[in-house]
Amino acid sequence: MNTQTLTARAIAHSDGHNVKHPTGADMNIKVFASETGGTYSLMETVLPSGGVVPLHIHESEDENNYILEGQLQMSIGDQVYDAGPGDYVVAPRGITQTFRNSGSTPCRFLTTFTPGGAEGFFKDAGELIAAAAPAKPDPAVLKALQKKYHLTYL
Numbered sequence: 001m002n003t004q005t006l007t008a009r010a011i012a013h014s015d016g017h018n019v020k021h022p023t024g025a026d027m028n029i030k031v032f033a034s035e036t037g038g039t040y041s042l043m044e045t046v047l048p049s050g051g052v053v054p055l056h057i058h059e060s061e062d063e064n065n066y067i068l069e070g071q072l073q074m075s076i077g078d079q080v081y082d083a084g085p086g087d088y089v090v091a092p093r094g095i096t097q098t099f100r101n102s103g104s105t106p107c108r109f110l111t112t113f114t115p116g117g118a119e120g121f122f123k124d125a126g127e128l129i130a131a132a133a134p135a136k137p138d139p140a141v142l143k144a145l146q147k148k149y150h151l152t153y154l
Helices: 119-132 139-148
Strands: 017-020 026-031 041-047 052-058 062-069 072-076 079-083 088-091 097-100 107-114 151-153
Touching (some): 072 088, 119 139, 139 151
Antiparallel strands (some): 041 107, 052 097
16 A cells, blocks of 8 residues: 555535535545555435436445445346345345435435546546537447456446
């Protein structure tokens, strides 16, 4: 582990790197892997009611989700979990996963990736989305980002 990148700090609710997920969810990257020696990354997501994160696989990271507000139905492999505030759901690397806000209000949740790194996809994709707005970004460029970050949307 590179301890030179590790620093103590507090991150206010309003701080972080705000981006849009390709599906339209609001994401705030609170901690990048580069700030933890690669050990983990942390982001907060707000998925609107009825919002869906499509079926995908993270090849290099485990995804850990802690629900703060609302309801999130998570399909991980062949298991379905209905998670609410205070629930914690682990999606191991290499297994298909999809999420859906099954409630009538936005769902707010924290995600850690262990090891960190997958947050880079969301940062880069979010910046592409912002630059292309109101149009959509080039699908080939998004596909290349998926490959770079070992992430596959099915």
